[in-house]
Amino acid sequence: MATDLTTLLKRTQITDHDEILKTANNILKQKKNDPDAQHAKIVALLNLDRFDDAVHVFESSDKDLKEKARLEWAYALYKTGRAREAIDVARVADGEAGRGYKHVEAQAAYRTEDFARSVELYRGLVANAEGDAEADLRINSSAVDALLEWNLRGELVDVGRKKVGRGDLEAFESAYNAACCCLARGELAQGEMLLKRARALCEGAEELSGEKKRAEVVPILGQMVYVLLRLGRREEAGRIAREIESMGEEVVVDLNTRQIVQVNGMVAGEAQRNPYLAQRVLGHGGETMAKEKPFAFQEAVLKQNRYALELQMGKFDGLAGSVALILSKETAPTLDAYYNHLSVFNAAARAKAQTGKEALKHMLPAMEKRPKDVGLLLTIAQLFVMTGDSSTATTMLEKFLELLEQTGSATELDVRFAPGLIGIMVSLYQSAGRRGSALNELAKAAQHWRRKMQEDSIAMSMGVVNLLKAAGSLMLESEEAEHAELAAELFKDLYERDDSDKYAAAGMLAASPQTATNEQSQSLQSIDRLISTIDIDALENGGIAQPTATTVAVTRKRPAASNDTPKPAKRPRKARLPKDYDPDKRPDPERWLPLRDRSTYRPKGKKGKARREALSQGAVAQGSAAENARPATPSAGVVQGKGSGGGGGGANKKKKGKR
Template identity: 55%
Template sequence: MSSSVPSLANLLKQTDIEDHEEVLEAADATLKQSKGDLDTQHVRVIALLKLDRYEDAVKALESGGAKLKDRARLEHSYALYKAEAAEIAREGSERGFQHVEAQARYRTEDFRKAAELYQQLASRPEDDAEADLRINTGAVDAQLEWSGLGELVRKKKPGREDLEAFETAYNAACGCIARGELGQGEVLLKRARDLCNALEDLSEEEKQAELLPISVQQVYILARLGRQDEAESLARGLDVRSVPDASTRHIAQVNGVAASATPSNPFLAQRLVTKDLQTLKPDYPFQFQSSILNQNRYATDLQALKFGGTADSIATLISKQTSPNLETFHNSLSVVNAAAHARCQTGKEALKHILPLLEKRPTDVGLILTIVQLYVLTGNHASAIKLLEGFSNRLEQSGSAAELDVRFAPGLVGATVSLYRSQGRRGHEESELAKAATHWRRKTKERPAGAVQLLKAAGGVLVESSEAEHQKLASNLFTELHNQDSDDRYAAAGTIAASPNTASPTQTASLTPIERLVAGIDVEALENAGIAQPTPTSGAAVTTRKRPAEETKPKKAKKIRKSRIPKEYDPNKAPDPERWLPLRDRSTYRPKGKKGKARANLLSQGAAPAGDSDGSRPGTPGGEVVKAKQQQGGGAGKKKKGKGGKW
């Protein structure tokens, strides 16, 4: 071993620490003379790692034997960088092993464990660069959001320190995009671009390499926001071939096709989008990215009118999966399969082709939700509710723990509750939420994403229920949520609302004071406006409307225009109450002349006919008048004798 020390010292003297190629060449030259030189072997492994030649580093460690592996355990775990890396790094107690394990967990998509490791490292920074820890933590938080584990992210809103470097700004933007906050994500991406351009220690080539992923993400945001022209312009300006990462390069090509404002040739789009993702290794995309890319591939197949082939190939994949399940990719395949059978039609015509599939796959969650959506689009809410209720009853009767988890999945419960609410079925809504809350209360460690939000929603509805059992359940729910997170204002407010008599000062202290909430409210205006009545929903019982509060202020008299005032109008004189009646119907009307008096006698009931003193003839009864007219008709009542006729 003593003979190897001078050779290693000469090796380090002859090379520059930044020139890893020369280090590798010198190490190879030394090992030709002394193959068992452990120090030189160690230096060679480090040089291979610096050159990103991880497979060669693993081979060098394997050929070096157990002594080299034991000495270079950290380098060995870093070279593997996958599942084996995490297992090897776990055996070490040094801080470097935790970094390697966290990065390995990140690449194997074990984001929960990676987040725990980075939280431990951040709690005692020691000699680590604080910026590096912040960058890695931000990347893990973004992946937690994408994978549906957003409740594990402690920091939702980007801080001031996240805007100091382009890497942290980019990770914060990715987190916002995963949560659906596209506007905030666009602002952060622009900030990341400006910070990257302002760096002086990077060359132009290095800047362009860093800006490419930012631009690809911007194309995605612009397309999602409906700004197709901007997205297409930015996508055309990208040099996609220069993207070093294979998965990022493929995603940039897909986003460029999707961002096109004008419809492209579906067969050409299919050719560009369709790609075997296995060929992207070792830069293999994450699972959520692979799921979206596969969905895009099937969507282009449907646009190319390949309905039969798409339906058959997806049916084969669906048959290999257990049903029911809540996997996003599996359920998305069911949706595409239904679209292929319906030949991309919607409405009642699509239901004719999709409903027969339900007999073959009665527990397929994706298929059931597709049919429910079609029922809602056609206005048939009753059939949608009946379908979901039948599916839920089948899962409850099975008694399987896995199927019960599917039955009370937050998404399915939310869909059912929304349908009940649209029909005004308050009792069914409360019963559904009570069942779901009772189920997830028993599972504190195996709750899916969204279970906490479901428990909060259930508590908010059940606290207003008229049933004592529901009110007690709401109180227990809010108490447990408040004990788990004392900073949660919603849980604190719910605890006070459910049990106002047992509220503690710590609970009320976390809430906004009432004086601050009611500041600026005009109480008098609210009282004058009366009680607002909600618009009754379809199917809901119509409630009795209460009259609004009487107005206390006197109304101003309306001013009448002069053109509408009569010439002889006297404001001090009371108007005639019979002024709206016709003249002959007024009590003051007196007919003039013989005809007028006779007409008045004729129309009056029980009146005696006028005497001769008035100089008029007596009134003739109606029947006689008609008879007299017939007699005086000038022969109108006689039959004419026809020409040439015989009597």
């Protein structure tokens, strides 16, 4: 052909990708391997969201096209679910020319849950972003932060990004991502507020069509159902779930989002009361999961839903066998929440969903076979606490921690000093009044994590941060010098990690006020400012509030009366008389005696008459009355027992047989 595609496109004003695709196909009919026509066709297919067709064009062409359109090749692989291949294609040399490749690699790493690499790439891209690209990069970066929080790896998120800023409220995507971050950290109220903001921004976006708005608002509403269920507002959650259902399934293009929204709606609606109907809904969603795999934490929750339904339907043997097979492939002990949850389901299936002592009969033998199973251990400890036997639960946990500590391996030591296990141990100690044991446990855990962070240079997770804060606070109350020194070191490490942490700054000031700097002191609010809104006169006039009897027992002593204080006159006590009291009638003189000891007492029935005769003075009990009569006090002589001889034992017995 005399004119190539580039010259042809320069002469025309084609802006429709369908027209570009049509023109490229016409050229390829005459010149099959024209590289410019193939490149234009691929770009048009990507803009038309025909990613499978774009991959087919690449795979049916020679290697030169993949090298020339390397960025498009990586993007097409990512959009068709081949994220790992996209990462291999997108990895090129650093430089400004590689920004597009880095963006594709960051997205593909996000999809493969390589969050550390994705965060690293996005930080570099955001730092050098210009113009409109900065907003898009920040939205994508905030999505990675949300996934990190959901996967309990919030230590990889910048400390400054954990606080909601003004930029998070400008677009519905950023508001939605900020809401997800809050929900993952358990900040439900703030998450609900951000979701409402995201919905308002989405519905008010002028650049989106009506259909596009509905598609974007469905994930927001699905997350709102989750928040309301967590807050216990089931009626509101059901109303929003019905609103989503009225939009139709075809609105949501992403199959994972459709499945999650469906599950949340099922829990908020009536289907969750019928486990068989709920299993049918989940089973239908499992077909879509085979096409688009969800994230690991989402898949784990969906599987747990299925296991819970099997427990409700009584499929105990099948559930116990399938879960045991999965657990056999994982080495205990582990801190993986997925496997520890499986241990709970396995224990519940073996106990046939019973609780209390009946469940313990089935679980304790399993603990002997798997002595390092964290999930099973915590389940048994919880059952002991529920039955009122906290001491046995404490003893079991102590033996378990001692067993892990004896091995000395780094992995088992991390499990032994896991913040969750330490928190449970400390709670049991404090409930039993063993404050010294709780203090020692926190001190050992704090020293372990400080040593590990110094040797391995690992980032502190939020669980470890909270553990160090709790340990430092309790150390400050101790009278031992080594505990005070450890508290100062802990708060120093926390302050160096985040100098905006006021808790750490206050801890440093309390632990070692002589070494605190002016900057640390000024970061805290002054006492005058803290008490500026307190009305001291009103507090003094109101008196001291006394704790209730349910909170603590208080011994109150009556103040000594002075000579000047007149004694209050005693109020005469109101007489209490029976309702049928007659002052003219003489009361019964035997009214203070028990009923059986009164002279007017007359037993009723045949046995009562016989007993009355037996109790009469000088009467002799006969027949069956003699057996029921009270025996006399034995004398100092020999008392005959069984087999002591003597006859007459069968004198009153009747002979058996016919008369």
